Amino acid sequence: MGAMQYGVALLRSVSLPLLVLASSACMKPAADARANGSWAYEVEAPATGSRTVVVEATFDNARTDRIAIGRESASFVREMQVKTPNGYRSVARKGTSWVEPSCQRHCTLRYRVDLGELAQGCGDDVDCARRVGEATLSPSLAWLVHPIPKTDVPVDVHVRTPNATQFISGMHGSDESGRAFTFRSYDLDEGSFTAFGPMRRYRVDVPGPNPARIDVAILGKVQYGMPDTAMRAWIARAAEVVKPLFGKFPVDRTTLFVVPARGEDEVVFGKVLSLAGASVVLVVGDKMPATATEQDWVLVHELFHLGFPTFRGEGRWLGEGLATYYEPILRARAGWTTDAEVFKQFARNMPRGVPERGSASGLAQRSDLDSIYWGGALFCFAADVRIREETRGRHSLDDVVRAALERGGDATKVWTVAEVVHLGDEVTGTHVLSSMYERYAARGERIDLDGLLTSLGVDRGDGSIDLANDKPLAWIRKGIIAGPNAALAEAPKRPDVPGAFRTH
Ligand SMILES: [Zn+2]
Structure with a gap:
């Protein structure tokens, strides 16, 4: 979306000879980027029968003396030492972080993390560490300490595996070895899952x-x-x-x-x-x-x-809402489930995402799981119907999702909700996403789920569902299940009831 996103997409499509030519022009900025600092990790995977990771971390120009790691890992980091001309010396822990003045300019720290202890301490939560027999799964951020506050610098991780320990990581490979990885420091907010052992x-x-x-x-x-x-x-x-x-x-x-x-x-x-x-x-x-x-x-x-792009500190309702909305639809499009089952699930679960009467907070302010998953899914459902209705089936929410990915917005990239909303209006030629965002995410208006389902011909009985084709927007219901190629064919020549579904 922003200049950076276009830049990435452009680079990927450049042919190899051009890339080589371009590289000399890029030398200066690249050197400057390193001058702003860098982090490098040498990781020794646990030896067979052990779950202890030994890490040597070198921070250049961290511009801070504070070193930290996730709260859950902090008490399982052992023997934090800094390299000096005379060998290694201990670094004092202060609460959940360490203070080492030399890291302002340059420091090399060495420490170990027992992932078995960590897993035991956090109840084998996959977000922290999980034991599976002799294997251990953890996000890389569970064992990579880092300067705080972070600045935006390149990170390199290299993993050594003693006595043929097995190892695999989702971290972005810098070559085909499966042992060398590279990403940006802010990406360590999430890390990637990594496993050691059988x-x-x-x-x-x-x-x-x-x-x-x-x-x-x-x-x-x-x-x-x-x-x-x-x-x-x-x-x-x-x-x-x-x-x-x-x-x-x-x-x-x-x-x-x-x-x-x-x-x-x-x-x-x-x-x-x-x-x-x-x-x-x-x-x-x-x-x-x-x-x-x-x-x-x-x-x-x-x-x-x-x-779909990742949001940072916002938009969880939109990311989870889209995944929750599309999962049954994609399975129905593939023949893994039926249209009746999809709308039965929506009718049953989406009321969980409707705010209580009197609640004034929009989706963007609500943090309960029902609002995030089902409130988000209801928003996507209503937006999809509205886009299809306004454009007479020429566009749908599918176009927004596909356009985001075409512009480089996969899960490894961070976008803002505002960028998605803007893109949605642009590719559909409507103001559906921006006006719905304003009403339901920024402000706390309620989406009329019953009216929406009725207009689509979704009739609810006792635990069952009937799909009626004589309702004004039944063609939209069919278009959602048919997928991108069939939506247009389903639109009636003239709308019988313009604006049949109102997003109140
Ligand atoms: Zn999810």
Whole structure:
């Protein structure tokens, strides 16, 4: 969206000879960027039978003497030392951070983190560290200390693996070795998932004019209710489910970590960490059979996230709302579920996202999970219907999502909600997103979900649903399920009731 986003897209499309020519012109800014500082990490993966990561971190021009790490990890960082001309000396801890004056200009710190202790301390939460047999999963930010406050500098991470320990990371590779990674310091707000120890690794290729690659790591030595071949086939098919919306699989490369949920027969959790490089965790019930994969919503929801930009400190309702709205629709478009099931889910769950009467706070101010997921999904649903209605089926929310990705907005990039809203108005030629943002996200107006469903011909009985085709906007309901190619064909020649759905 901004100049930077266009710049990135432009660079990627430049052919190789041009890139070589251009590189001399880029030398000066690149040198200046390094002069502003840099972070470099040498990481020693845990030896077999251990979960302790040993890290040597070099900070250039940090312009601060404070070094920190996430609150949960802080008490598991051991033996923090700084390199001096006379060997290493201890660095004093102050609360959850350390103070080392030499880091203002240049310092090399050495420390160790026992990820087993960390996992035990945080209840094996995947956001912090999780043990799977002898393997350990954690976001890289769980073991990379850093200067605070952060400045925007390049980060390099190199991982050594003693005695052939297995290791894989979703961090953005700087070469094909799988051991060297690079990203920007602010990306460490998210990090990427990383695993050490025993795992079964597979490569899933997503074919097409823009081929993509999913590196799958099934952690530990767990046997699941489906063979690994079925697990791989499921992931490959789920990639095909999200492809038509985006026109391609959203990112060139991602790493997907499978960890078990003991005794469960479905996926119980999923999460994307993407700023330092796209990565996905899927917590799969070890009793889940291959026959249950099309009913699962989590994998498609997470893969959708890969195709939309990340928001920082705002917009969680929009990111989760889009994923929640599109997941059943994409599965219906692929034949994994039915249109009746999609609207039944919407009718049942979207009331959870409607603010209580008398509440004046808009989506942007609400932080409860129902508002974020279902309030966000309801916003997307209403916006999609309104765009289709105003443009007589020529445009839809699909166009907004696809345009964001075409302009470089995948999950590894940070955009603002304002940029998405602006793009939405631009590509649909309407003011639907900006006016809806104002009313429902900035201010706390309520979306009339019942009126919306009725206008689409969604009739609710006792736990069942009837889809009626004689309602003014039934063609929009069909268009949503049919997908991008069929929407126009479904629009009636003349609208019987202009503006049948009003977003009050
Ligand atoms: Zn999500």
